[in-house]
Amino acid sequence: MREEEESSSWFARWEEQLPSPEELMPLSQTLITPDLAIAFDIPVAAAAAPPGANQNPGLSLHHPPASSRPPPHSDPESSDLNSASAAAGGDEPARTLKRPRLVWTPQLHKRFVDAVAHLGIKNAVPKTIMQLMSVDGLTRENVASHLQKYRLYLKRMQGLSGSGGGGGGGPISAADAATDQLFASTPVPHHFLSRGSVAGPEPFLPYMPVAALQHHQQITAAMQQQQYYHQRHLGHYGSPAGGGGFDHAFPNRAVPHSGMHQMVGPAAPPGMSFPPTTLVDDLEPAKRGGNGERKVLTLFPTGED
């Protein structure tokens, strides 16, 4: 039989149609474990994937210099220590490495809110949310912490809703105001407030796993002591309509020169493209002088995002 011949050709063709590594890149990006990347200090968002590629920096991790776990009591493994430098050795640090500070970006928070909305306040437990978010690197603690804040925010909002007179006695801490702007970026899906209504079958799109690491520039010690970024709460926040409109100010150091000859994909064919992933918004703490306006990249929920 000539089956052999046929097989041969078929086989050869198959080989010719080998997909380019770049094509799989966007999808396999999640294969990289965040811990590993962090441990190795690999600029995944800078070197591994070119800016042209669709990154999904929905997750930002702050990279502190070191030291963040001063054991109050004696260390069991006291032994000799200081193996901090051991990490650089090349052993398997992905096991006892401390995770960098996680920065909740509006996008990430958005995903968080979406998950909560889909699950319902009742089932909105850290674990479930975390699993639903599918954000690689996100831990239950992270979500729990944020969830807690989110709840307080909702409660706070509900509490002062309708009470116009107020004024005095409003124990609104500055912290609340700050968190407000963060949560304010995300339009509450449904009335989380109000009664506990079980979230109906919301069309929850399958979130594609996101594992992005973005290390922010090292912060100066002085900055730490003073204030990270975040100007004092503005006396009054105006509507975005006034002047601004859209501001695409992206002071990011990304966007290398045009010397990039590595565009992703074979020209992105129309019709079928990878998830917008977008969220390319880098939550860069743009230092605004006294008059700054919070970015308003929160378009309307066109039903997806």
Added chain:
DNA sequence: ACCGGAATAT
């Protein structure tokens, strides 16, 4: 074991 809240560190 997990969630929920408060305390601490950065």
Added chain:
DNA sequence: CATATTCCGG
């Protein structure tokens, strides 16, 4: 000073 991480309690 604000935020995220961490610890404790139910």
